[in-house]
Amino acid sequence: MIAQVLRIVDKVAPGEFFPAVPQNFVTRADGQLPARDLLHRPDVSLYCLDIDDQLAYFIETAPGVDLTRAPFVYLAQYRNARRLFTVPYETLHRIAEEVPDPVRPILVYSVGRCGSTALSHALGAVTGVRSYSEPDVFTQIAVSRHEDPTRDDEYAKLLRSCARLLGRGAGTLAVKFRASGIQLADLFQQVFPDSRGIFLYRHAERWLESMHEGFTPHLSGLQDQQTFLRYVTAQAPLLMPFAVRHQRQPSPVEAYLLTWLSAMEACLRLGRADVPLRPVRYEDLTADLSATLAAVLAFCGLPADEIDAAYRTFAADSQEGTALSRASRQRTETPVLREEEYALVRAVLAEHPTINVPDFAVPA
Numbered sequence: 001m002i003a004q005v006l007r008i009v010d011k012v013a014p015g016e017f018f019p020a021v022p023q024n025f026v027t028r029a030d031g032q033l034p035a036r037d038l039l040h041r042p043d044v045s046l047y048c049l050d051i052d053d054q055l056a057y058f059i060e061t062a063p064g065v066d067l068t069r070a071p072f073v074y075l076a077q078y079r080n081a082r083r084l085f086t087v088p089y090e091t092l093h094r095i096a097e098e099v100p101d102p103v104r105p106i107l108v109y110s111v112g113r114c115g116s117t118a119l120s121h122a123l124g125a126v127t128g129v130r131s132y133s134e135p136d137v138f139t140q141i142a143v144s145r146h147e148d149p150t151r152d153d154e155y156a157k158l159l160r161s162c163a164r165l166l167g168r169g170a171g172t173l174a175v176k177f178r179a180s181g182i183q184l185a186d187l188f189q190q191v192f193p194d195s196r197g198i199f200l201y202r203h204a205e206r207w208l209e210s211m212h213e214g215f216t217p218h219l220s221g222l223q224d225q226q227t228f229l230r231y232v233t234a235q236a237p238l239l240m241p242f243a244v245r246h247q248r249q250p251s252p253v254e255a256y257l258l259t260w261l262s263a264m265e266a267c268l269r270l271g272r273a274d275v276p277l278r279p280v281r282y283e284d285l286t287a288d289l290s291a292t293l294a295a296v297l298a299f300c301g302l303p304a305d306e307i308d309a310a311y312r313t314f315a316a317d318s319q320e321g322t323a324l325s326r327a328s329r330q331r332t333e334t335p336v337l338r339e340e341e342y343a344l345v346r347a348v349l350a351e352h353p354t355i356n357v358p359d360f361a362v363p364a
């Protein structure tokens with residue numbers, strides 16, 4: 001089993017929030033090495049999947065980069081990348097067979113902008129837990145499943161292999177996903193029946209304000225990227241039905257709200273399918289962090305006496321060094337949302353048969 005080595009000539013990702021894809025790098029072939037070697041290199045980690053060519057991409061980062069402390073794994077990998085390695089899916093599965101399944105993995109789903117990155121770091125502070133925030137191999141699987149839902153056996157196999165490789169050597173693996181991850185929750189439950197799923201969300205209008213402040217200033221040009229549009233469409237499956245129903249594209253605030261609504265709807269659908277998810281509201285995190293954390297640790301089967309270590313992580317800015325950090329948002333002026341934009345949001349909610357108020361509470 002051979003891995004192809006690629007030397008990085010240039011880094012060309014068009015934006016900080018752009019998904020991890022092979023095209024983010026200009027590369028040149030630079031030899032080969034045994035694929036099993038990738039299992040034993042501490043600075044090598046899974047980066048992304050090439051959906052069309054069925055290749056898995058690993059990335060070698062600079063020595064000492066701790067991906068578990070990164071706000072976003074995909075971004076830390078990109079910024080610190082030194083080399084890439086590729087293997088066919090078949091080889092990915094074969095080397096993953098040499099690694100056991102993670103024991104009772106913790107899967108953190110969310111609508112985004114609701115404390116999920118902070119919770120990911122809190123889980124990582126618990127002894128024996130390795131916690132990753134947004135490794136993008138799962139983002140590609142979500143995109144593939146959205147575009148072709150007939151290949152669940154293939155996607156389930158990829159989920160298992162990727163989770164094994166990310167969790168190799170860890171006591172407990174915790175993964176926090178981008179918002180599209182909720183679309184894979186039933187498959188994760190199928191592959192890992194003992195897993196623990198958490199779903200974080202918040203008041204729709206407060207969430208919209210946070211999204212607008214954090215993302216809107218940095219989306220210029222990304223909307224023209226086909227790869228980014230595929231990612232957005234998979235993250236918000238309700239976008240297309242809205243466009244068909246109204247015979248127009250949604251406005252930016254409507255698109256944001258349809259993203260929130262897509263994740264919320266998926267959570268309800270999973271509940272009806274008996275996929276166990278523990279809902280956690282951002283408002284509860286901020287109102288009583290200690291009690292909410294204690295409930296999360298208990299649900300995940302983690303020791304209660306680790307709560308102090310988890311609690312202390314919330315004192316730091318979990319997204320420091322990114323465009324979503326507190327410092328960055330303070331430096332960036334974003335126009336305040338207008339009343340007519342809130343009216344559009346309420347109109348979108350009014351169309352939904354169940355989730356039709358901004359402070360909708362997911363049933364426990």
